Amino acid sequence: VLPSNPSFAIVGSGAIGSYYGGRLAQSGLPVHFLLRSDYDHVRAHGLKITSIAGDFHLAPSHLNIYRSTADMPKVDIVLVTLKSTDNPALADLIPPLLHESTAIITLQNGLGNEDHLASLFGAHRIIGGVAFTCINRLSPGVISHTDHGHIHLSDWYLAPREHTGGARSAASPTPNQQDPSRAILLAHLFTQSRIPTTPVDNILFTRWSKLTWNIPFNGLTTILDVPTDQLIATPEAIHLIEQIIQEIIQTAAATGIHLPPDIAARQIRLTQSMGPYLTSTQLDRRHRRPLELESLFLKPLAVARLHEIPVPRLQMLSYLLESINNATSKRTS
Amino acid sequence: VLPSNPSFAIVGSGAIGSYYGGRLAQSGLPVHFLLRSDYDHVRAHGLKITSIAGDFHLAPSHLNIYRSTADMPKVDIVLVTLKSTDNPALADLIPPLLHESTAIITLQNGLGNEDHLASLFGAHRIIGGVAFTCINRLSPGVISHTDHGHIHLSDWYLAPREHTGGARSAASPTPNQQDPSRAILLAHLFTQSRIPTTPVDNILFTRWSKLTWNIPFNGLTTILDVPTDQLIATPEAIHLIEQIIQEIIQTAAATGIHLPPDIAARQIRLTQSMGPYLTSTQLDRRHRRPLELESLFLKPLAVARLHEIPVPRLQMLSYLLESINNATSKRTS
Numbered sequence: 001v002l003p004s005n006p007s008f009a010i011v012g013s014g015a016i017g018s019y020y021g022g023r024l025a026q027s028g029l030p031v032h033f034l035l036r037s038d039y040d041h042v043r044a045h046g047l048k049i050t051s052i053a054g055d056f057h058l059a060p061s062h063l064n065i066y067r068s069t070a071d072m073p074k075v076d077i078v079l080v081t082l083k084s085t086d087n088p089a090l091a092d093l094i095p096p097l098l099h100e101s102t103a104i105i106t107l108q109n110g111l112g113n114e115d116h117l118a119s120l121f122g123a124h125r126i127i128g129g130v131a132f133t134c135i136n137r138l139s140p141g142v143i144s145h146t147d148h149g150h151i152h153l154s155d156w157y158l159a160p161r162e163h164t165g166g167a168r169s170a171a172s173p174t175p176n177q178q179d180p181s182r183a184i185l186l187a188h189l190f191t192q193s194r195i196p197t198t199p200v201d202n203i204l205f206t207r208w209s210k211l212t213w214n215i216p217f218n219g220l221t222t223i224l225d226v227p228t229d230q231l232i233a234t235p236e237a238i239h240l241i242e243q244i245i246q247e248i249i250q251t252a253a254a255t256g257i258h259l260p261p262d263i264a265a266r267q268i269r270l271t272q273s274m275g276p277y278l279t280s281t282q283l284d285r286r287h288r289r290p291l292e293l294e295s296l297f298l299k300p301l302a303v304a305r306l307h308e309i310p311v312p313r314l315q316m317l318s319y320l321l322e323s324i325n326n327a328t329s330k331r332t333s
Numbered sequence: 334v335l336p337s338n339p340s341f342a343i344v345g346s347g348a349i350g351s352y353y354g355g356r357l358a359q360s361g362l363p364v365h366f367l368l369r370s371d372y373d374h375v376r377a378h379g380l381k382i383t384s385i386a387g388d389f390h391l392a393p394s395h396l397n398i399y400r401s402t403a404d405m406p407k408v409d410i411v412l413v414t415l416k417s418t419d420n421p422a423l424a425d426l427i428p429p430l431l432h433e434s435t436a437i438i439t440l441q442n443g444l445g446n447e448d449h450l451a452s453l454f455g456a457h458r459i460i461g462g463v464a465f466t467c468i469n470r471l472s473p474g475v476i477s478h479t480d481h482g483h484i485h486l487s488d489w490y491l492a493p494r495e496h497t498g499g500a501r502s503a504a505s506p507t508p509n510q511q512d513p514s515r516a517i518l519l520a521h522l523f524t525q526s527r528i529p530t531t532p533v534d535n536i537l538f539t540r541w542s543k544l545t546w547n548i549p550f551n552g553l554t555t556i557l558d559v560p561t562d563q564l565i566a567t568p569e570a571i572h573l574i575e576q577i578i579q580e581i582i583q584t585a586a587a588t589g590i591h592l593p594p595d596i597a598a599r600q601i602r603l604t605q606s607m608g609p610y611l612t613s614t615q616l617d618r619r620h621r622r623p624l625e626l627e628s629l630f631l632k633p634l635a636v637a638r639l640h641e642i643p644v645p646r647l648q649m650l651s652y653l654l655e656s657i658n659n660a661t662s663k664r665t666s
Contacts, residue, residue, distance in 0.1 A: 226656070316573060
């Protein structure tokens with residue numbers, strides 16, 4: 001059901017949406033971008049992207065940009081790249097973009113985004129995606145992609161129904177008869193567009209893996225307001241990060257997802273390779289934007305509570321971040 | 334050995350030293366104040382103290398103030414009210430003040446101050462003190478005492494030798510034949526000077542009790558930079574504070590000090606009664622002064638480690654505060 005030259009709508013043209021949408025447009029696919037605050041600037045100057053995979057510029061004449069999804073055509077693929085704090089807006093934003101077989105990919109952070117989209121538009125449409133990338137929006141229409149960039153994709157109907165269930169074994173039958181190759185076809189298309197992409201069996205495995213980075217690194221850098229390389233400069237920090245990751249490993253294991261035992265060491269080596277980096281949550285704090293707490297911290301905490309896994313460090317991180325978030329919101333109101 | 338009209342040296346005339354030294358001077362005792370940054374201002378204007386126990390002013394003509402302990406007379410009692418971060422200076426500061434039977438009272442926060450003084454000047458001289466008070470220095474020579482104010486005192490040779498030992502039972506003999514009534518006499522003298530003071534058997538019981546306030550309240554208000562009344566405004570905060578206090582109760586118990594099980598509820602009620610209050614550590618952060626981490630957080634953490642008590646929250650508080658302290662020190666250097 002996926003056409004060979006599918007059309008895309010990018011819902012949320014921040015750093016992630018502009019970069020990945022830009023790559024798809026650069027490779028000649030029809031891509032339609034929803035923009036809000038940056039609309040006028042991109043209308044005048046286009047998208048300018050510096051990237052370790054090659055810089056590129058999309059001129060205004062080559063861009064389809066819109067202020068509202070009501071003005072956009074129906075597309076084959078909706079790519080949701082809004083921050084998860086904007087999830088309440090999706091019920092209104094997405095319907096104008098859907099034809100009967102439109103698929104919806106979420107590249108949002110953390111847990112709960114697929115469930116939210118599935119509850120609104122049906123699980124059969126949803127493709128879970130996780131982007132491993134260091135990418136920032138420097139100014140309107142100006143994106144800097146400094147490291148990594150690969151994506152994992154998986155049809156959501158392939159994932160275990162609940163976080164509480166066991167991981168689906170590779171041999172078990174798919175829960176229904178949807179086209180099993182949709183994520184595989186998209187992974188191929190993305191990879192051709194210079195977005196290295198791997199189709200995976202269970203996106204929740206990928207999500208929990210990425211949470212072992214986001215929870216300690218986004219959490220601690222946001223509280224302390226330091227770049228990742230400064231954070232990992234002391235043995236005390238490394239020790240605390242390892243202990244936080246152990247809490248996540250135990251929580252994931254309670255849902256049947258068994259992360260590799262050396263994942264803490266791997267995440268620390270990964271971070272060492274990244275150089276100085278400001279996490280998205282930390283940047284949100286600096287700019288007094290709402291923090292992505294629900295999907296990155298509170299849902300994992302709720303899973304731990306459900307399974308009675310002791311997670312004192314995750315709980316304290318969550319409390320401190322919620323307090324910071326409330327204080328910041330107050331200041332801006 | 335304590336004369337009826339003893340002389341005092343106040344080593345560290347910040348909020349605590351100025352207030353308690355001021356009360357002793359107000360009651361007619363010979364008090365000698367060591368001042369540093371505030372010397373010139375107090376020389377010109379004296380000490381102005383607003384207090385729930387009665388305001389008072391000590392005119393320059395009624396104050397004995399000094400820039401250096403080398404200029405001060407030997408005294409009967411040295412009252413150490415420097416921040417514990419200044420402990421390395423005490424080896425040089427105190428000797429000029431000592432005659433053969435000078436006693437040294439420490440009113441400093443947290444664990445380890447008596448041990449430090451005892452190692453320098455002999456355990457027989459040392460009297461451990463804990464002040465329960467809400468007191469701030471508003472500007473040079475201007476002190477505001479807004480709540481509480483009572484003191485516990487105990488001769489240090491009465492305390493268990495190690496934090497690792499069992500608490501001394503009331504019936505056991507004192508470890509040596511020092512005058513057992515020194516703290517009792519001083520408590521009487523202080524109380525006559527409008528400083529309600531109780532002599533206690535084991536000052537470590539008092540110190541651990543006070544730590545159940547300082548660790549959660551100084552810790553969290555410093556990280557979040559909120560006054561105590563805002564901190565306790567949410568059930569999540571109260572729950573976290575209770576869990577931190579449980580870690581301290583368990584650590585103290587491992588040293589033989591059994592705090593009352595309702596101490597968490599008591600500390601929360603106490604805090605509710607205090608109204609908006611900025612903790613000393615939080616004020617130190619705001620003014621980019623070194624934080625009192627060693628005595629308030631790191632020594633208790635070391636005791637927990639020694640006894641293998643799991644204290645994940647105390648450990649994370651300590652890590653975050655050390656990071657904040659290092660960042661602040663860097664900025665000022």
